[in-house]
Amino acid sequence: MWKSILGFTAAVLSSSACLAADLSQTETRWLKGVWPVVVFAKQAKLPLDIVAQPQPTPGAAPLALAFVGGRCKLVLSMRGNAEAQATLDRVEPDLLDATLELMAAHELGHCKRYMDGAWHGLPVGFASGAPPDLDPDSRAAYLNMRAVRREEGYGDLVGLAWIQRYRPQQYARLHAWLVAERSKDLIRGSYHDTLAWVRLAEHGIASVHSSLFAGPTVLWAAGLAADD
Numbered sequence: 001m002w003k004s005i006l007g008f009t010a011a012v013l014s015s016s017a018c019l020a021a022d023l024s025q026t027e028t029r030w031l032k033g034v035w036p037v038v039v040f041a042k043q044a045k046l047p048l049d050i051v052a053q054p055q056p057t058p059g060a061a062p063l064a065l066a067f068v069g070g071r072c073k074l075v076l077s078m079r080g081n082a083e084a085q086a087t088l089d090r091v092e093p094d095l096l097d098a099t100l101e102l103m104a105a106h107e108l109g110h111c112k113r114y115m116d117g118a119w120h121g122l123p124v125g126f127a128s129g130a131p132p133d134l135d136p137d138s139r140a141a142y143l144n145m146r147a148v149r150r151e152e153g154y155g156d157l158v159g160l161a162w163i164q165r166y167r168p169q170q171y172a173r174l175h176a177w178l179v180a181e182r183s184k185d186l187i188r189g190s191y192h193d194t195l196a197w198v199r200l201a202e203h204g205i206a207s208v209h210s211s212l213f214a215g216p217t218v219l220w221a222a223g224l225a226a227d228d
Contacts, residue, residue, distance in 0.1 A: 027078050033097050058082070060081055062081060109157070164204050200226070
């Protein structure tokens with residue numbers, strides 16, 4: 001559903017006039033839904049740009065994050081991509097805006113980790129290991145998968161923290177929705193197996209010093225311990 005990507009061919013859409021003139025109806029609906037998170041990123045001084053890929057992108061995640069030139073890029077891959085509209089259609093109408101905000105806040109969690117220089121890092125006292133019988137290439141792939149999975153777990157917690165802060169009346173439903181999404185076609189230990197973290201947030205995420213990211217960071221560390 002949500003994936004981080006490192007390279008793309010894209011056009012950066014930097015003004016509302018350009019957005020209104022050039023975006024499709026589906027792209028406009030996604031942007032309307034994620035816009036509160038974009039505004040928050042600006043206020044928090046996180047370097048977040050919006051990018052729309054102009055070429056067909058079938059099979060791509062409709063919404064993803066890239067890191068380019070020291071900045072975060074919120075990437076829309078929606079042209080020629082049936083999944084972009086299908087994702088909207090699968091969400092209950094009264095939860096659509098909240099769900100899109102959760103998705104965008106998930107990506108903002110990735111941006112925060114990247115800008116903090118913590119991407120794929122672990123807190124003090126934690127270490128990532130691999131089964132001893134793996135060859136060097138398999139070991140590297142295994143450790144990378146675990147690192148990506150940890151970042152996805154953190155992103156999910158930031159998404160839930162956003163909902164708790166800005167849409168608390170919908171938290172229980174959005175948490176249940178996220179559990180269902182992460183349980184669908186689950187491969188244990190794979191990149192998007194984040195249930196070790198999501199389940200810890202069933203009853204909410206403690207607010208720490210009014211920061212959107214502090215509470216998820218504390219719960220993320222608890223999830224690391226549970227995951228190991």
